Amino acid sequence: MSANIVLGVTGGIAAYKSLQVASMLTKLDHNVYTIMTEAATEFIKPITFHSLTHLPVESKLFSTTTSEVKHIGLADKADLFLIAPATANFIAKAAAGIADDLLTTVILATQAPIMIAPSMNVHMFENPVVQRNMLALEELGYKIITPEAGYLACGYTGQGRLPDPQRLVEEIKKELSQKDLQDKKVLITAGPTREAIDPVRFLTNYSSGKMGYALAKAASYRGAEVKLVSGPTELECPLGVDLIKIESAADMKKEVFKEADTADIIIMAAAVADYRPQVYSTQKIKKQSRDLSLDLERTADILTELGKKKKTSQLLIGFAAESENLLENAQQKLRKKQADYIIANEISDKNTAFGSDKNQVSILSEEGSTKLPLMEKDKLADKIFNYIIDAERK
Template sequence: MRQLGRIMLAGKHILLVIGGGIAAYKALELIRRLQEQGARVTPVLTRAGEEFVTPLSVSALAGVAVHRDLFDLTSEAEMGHIQLSRSADLLVVAPATADLMAKMAQGHANDLASTLLLATDTPVLLAPAMNVRMWTHPATRRNIEQLTSDGIQFVGPNDGGMACGEFGPGRLAEPEEIVAAITSRLSQGPLVGKRVLVTSGPTHEPIDPVRYIANRSSGAQGTAVARALRALGAEVVFITGPAAVRPPEGVEVVPVETAQEMEAAVLAALPVDAAVFAAAVADWRVISPTDQKLKKSKGGVPDLKFAENPDILKRISNLEAGRPSLVVGFAAETNDVLENATAKRVRKGCDWILANDVSPATGIMGGDENAISLIRDVGAETWPRMKKDDVAARLAQKIAQALTDLDRSD
C-alpha cells in the first residue's frame, strides 16, 4: 500500500478536519503518514479537538498554520472558508464525532469545520470515533444513512476496547487504514489506468553558449493540464522545456531543452492512451550553433543558417503503429484564430486542436488566463475566457469522456 499511496497521493491536497475525542491524537500520526506519501495536509482543528491535541503540535507536523476560527477577518475578507473548502482534492474528518456527523447530516454550519463541510463540492471521507452506544444509537444510524445517501464515504470504525472501558465498534480506524482509504478514494477518477503524455513549456534552440531562440511560453497551461489529468487518476508523463513554472507533483517529469530532445522524449514515452501537445516548440533551429560566444564584428550581423525543427505533433498524429487513441494539439494564433487553427488540425492530422488568441492585446501569453476554442472534426466549441487551471480541468474532463467512449466502442 505504501508504494501505491506514494504514487496516488503525491501532490494531492488533503483538508483534514480534526474533531474532538481522545482519538484525536491519532490525527498527528495520520498527518505524518500522509506527508510520507507526498500529500499536502491543511489541518482544521475544532474547539473540541483542541481539548485533546494542541494547535501547536498539529501545525508543527503539518508545516502550515492550523485553521480554527470561522470569523477570521483576514481570510474571510475573501470568503476564505469557501476557498478552503474547495481547494483540496479530498476532505477527511478524523476523528468524526457523533456531534459533527449530526451537523453534517442536518446541514448545520455554526463553526468553521461544519461550514467547510457544508460549503464544499469536494469529496468527503469520514473516520468516525465514539462510544459504542453512541455509534449504535438510532439517531447516529439515521445520520449515517443520510450521509451515505449524500455520497459521503466512511472508513471504520473498528471494534475494540475504548477509553471509557467499554468494548465494541467505535474505535477510530488506524492511520494506515485511513491512508489506504484516502488512496482508494483518490484513485477512483475516470482516468485511472490511463497513461497520458503532456508536453509543455518552450524549447530553447542554441545559437551559442549564451544565446538561444525560444517562444514566449511560461509553461503554465501545460502544467495545469498535467495537474488536471493527474487529479482524474491518469498516469502522466510530463515532458517540459525550460518553463517559468514548477512542474506538477505526482507526475513523471522529463526535462528537455531543444525540439529534437523533446521529440526523442515523446517517442520514448510511447505507448500512451492520449497525448496533449501544449509545448511551444520553436519552429527553427540554428544548424551549427557555436561552442563560443559570438562577438560583434565590423562585418555586421553573423550569418546564421537555419533548419526546420521536427514537427512532433504531426509525427505522432500520423504514426502507423502506436498512435495514441487521442491526440490533442494547441494552436497559438495572433490573427484569424479559428481559420488558422482549423487548417492546422487538418494539416497535422490530430484529433483536437485548442486554439487560443495570443495577440499582444489579449495579455494571454505568459498570463494566468486563456480563451480557448476546441476544434474537432464536428466543428468548433468556444469557451469563455477563464483561468488556465479551469481550462485544464475542462479539457481533462473531455479527454476522460472521449477515452471512455472509445473504450465502449471497442
C-alpha cells in the first residue's frame, strides 16, 4: 500500500544518504515529497531529489506558484514524516516549537507521525542540551531513530552516524504497518541447530533461518512483542525483535520453555535436529585408517511437548519441511503434535529449498488446507499472519 511520505533534509554531510532513502521509498511505490532546509541545499541540489522521486522538492516557505497554502498542503497530505539527517539545530528548533522555515512550519501543522534521525558530531550528540531536546521531542510523541556509532565525517569516532538507508526504510515500513498484533507476545524459532561431535565438528542441516526471521519481522512490524530463538545464521535481527541465540536442540528447548508460558502465539519455524551424537568427544577425533561410526540418539521433540502443555488461549504453529507426500505428512504432523496450524513446504523444489529467498507453502488446520503461491519470504510471512488472524476472527 502506497503512502505519502514527507522527507525532511537538513544541512549535514549525511544528506547524501537521504538520496538513497528517497529512491528506495519511491521504488516501494510511496509518494516522496522532499523538504530541504536552506543549509541542506548547500550539500545537495533539489533537482537531485526531484529526479529520484519525480515529485516537487520544496525549500522556501513563501511561494506564489501554487494556490494552496504550502505548509498546510504538505502537512495535510503526509501519512508520515522522516527528518533525515536531523541536525542539532533542527532538533533544538523542533523542541522549542520554532517555525522559521518551511520544514519547521510544516511539522507544527501536521497530524502525521514524525520520525527524526539525528546525525552530528559525537560531542554534539552527547551534549546535555541536545539530549534534553531529543527527550522533549520523544515526550511529545516524536520517534527518535538512534544514530549509529563509527567513524564520522568530522574525523571523530563515536555515536552520531546517520543509520544505513535500508535501516531508515525499515523503520518507515514498521511505522506504516497495520498493528493487528498489538499487545500480543509472539515466540518464534528459526534456523538450524548444531549437535556437537567434538570441538571442531557438528551435525546440522541446510536451514538458513530466512523464513523464521521473516515471520519475526512481520510480527514485530504488526505491533507484537517478539522473541526470536535462533540457531546459527548469517541474518540480521529484525527491528524491534528480542533475539536469543542458541546452538543445539537442547539449548533451543531450554529457551523456548522459558518463554512459552507467556506467549500468545508460538511459531516453530526452526529446523531442529532430530538426532545428536550419543557421546561427545572432548578432544578432536583423529583421522584413522578405518571407518568411523557415530551412535545417534533422539533429541527432544519440542513441538510435541508444546502441544501437550499449550493453553487454550495460545496458538501453536509448526512447520513441516517435506521432500515427498507433502500434505499427507503435514496432516499427520498436525494431529500428532496437537498444533493449531502446520505450515508445509516442499523442500525438493529448487525455488523453495533451504536457503531460498522465496517459498511456497500450504497452511493446514482442522478446517482444511490453503495453498499460498510462490513469493518472497517477507511477503509470505505477512500472508501467513493475514490468514491466521482472519481464521481466528471467524
